[in-house]
Amino acid sequence: MxxxxxxxxxxxxxxxxxxxxxxxxxxxxxxxxxxxxxxxxxxxxxxxxxxxxxxxxxxxxxxxxxxxxxxxxxxxxxxxxxxxxxxxxxxxxxxxxxxxxxxxxxxxxxxxxxxxxxxxxxxxxxxxxxxxxxxxxxxxxxxxxxxxxxxxxxxxxxxxxxxxxxxxxxxxxxxxxxxxxxxxxxxxxxxxxxxxxxxxxxxxxxxxSLTHEEFALVQQQLLAIADRQNAIALGKNEGIEEGVEQGRQQGIEEGIQRGKEEGIQEGIQRGKEEGIQEGIQQGRQQGVKQGRQEGIQFGKLTIILRLLNRRFKLDAATQETIKSLSNEQLDRLAESAWDFITDSELEEWLEKQAKEE
CATH class of the missing domain: 3.40.1350 (Trna Endonuclease; Chain: A, domain 1)
Incomplete structure (x- = not known):
């Protein structure tokens, strides 16, 4: 059950x-x-x-x-x-x-x-x-x-x-x-x-006891929750990293202020601040995009493996094959998983995907 x-x-x-x-x-x-x-x-x-x-x-x-x-x-x-x-x-x-x-x-x-x-x-x-x-x-x-x-x-x-x-x-x-x-x-x-x-x-x-539509709705809600949780976790990690970097940078700036004249220090300070802000912005945009995509795919993979394992008790080789599927293939597998009656049908579906690549 x-x-x-x-x-x-x-x-x-x-x-x-x-x-x-x-x-x-x-x-x-x-x-x-x-x-x-x-x-x-x-x-x-x-x-x-x-x-x-x-x-x-x-x-x-x-x-x-x-x-x-x-x-x-x-x-x-x-x-x-x-x-x-x-x-x-x-x-x-x-x-x-x-x-x-x-x-x-x-x-x-x-x-x-x-x-x-x-x-x-x-x-x-x-x-x-x-x-x-x-x-x-x-x-x-x-x-x-x-x-x-x-x-x-x-x-x-x-x-x-x-x-x-x-x-x-x-x-x-x-x-x-x-x-x-x-x-x-x-x-x-x-x-x-x-x-x-x-x-x-x-x-x-x-x-x-669920209909096909009800089961699909549960999957959608689980994926949505996983996506939001991954986004929140990613945002927290970015905030910590940004805080550490800003703290380190502040220490460097204070050392410069003590060791150099005000005019030289001000120029260095401005240049570093602009570079840090630009670097943080670019890194954040790239990291959020990559992390969100990976989080969504990991959430899909986890739910699909749990469903198929409960139905067919997948061997290690089959699980590795599923883990290697692309994001689009995982979407197609999620739509087809409910229709598989035997594990042979699942293996045939995976072999077909491999041939299409």
Missing amino acids: SFIDPKTDFAFKRIFGSPKSKDILLSFLNALLYEGDSAIESVEIVDFNGRSLVAEENHPLTLKALLNGEQKCIFDLQFLNLQTLGQRVLYHAAKSYSQQLFDKKERKPEIKPLMAIHLTDFIMFEERESPISRFTFKEIETDFSYPNGELGLFFVELPKFQKELLELETIGDRWIYFLKNASILETIPPELAVVAEIQQAFELADVE
């Missing part, structure tokens, strides 16, 4: 936002927010503008919930793949909170408490070790909570969660482990299967 990655927008919403997801949502939210107690009794996926949110990429799932049989509230549920500014998180939470006034299904809209839940595939709070963080409004000097707890933020940072299967203690631990590791599992571990709702989540994530 193989499973789609719950950290992609499509897979996350297929698992938690489909018509079959009611029990999954209840288990997941109660596990994270209420330590497994059944405080949340019912949930309903809604959109205050009358559109379905399930199919909208990069848009949170908005849920109406009933707590303890009486309190009504709103949950915003979203997975974030790439580093996000804190202001943007606050903006979306405030927007969902205020949009309750425009709920077309209620004749007299009522402002309900809102909890914005964000699951991240990156570390958002470097100063905190725990993977789970909760925020509410509090009075600064006395730590007094704002009455009614109308607006809150809840974060789960997956990179901070390091527990292995045998270390899982709570249902919340099991759900976080599922989100982080489902895409690399080949079977459903007994430690997770004991939770019926997690078993249902695995069934929705099973690659065999």
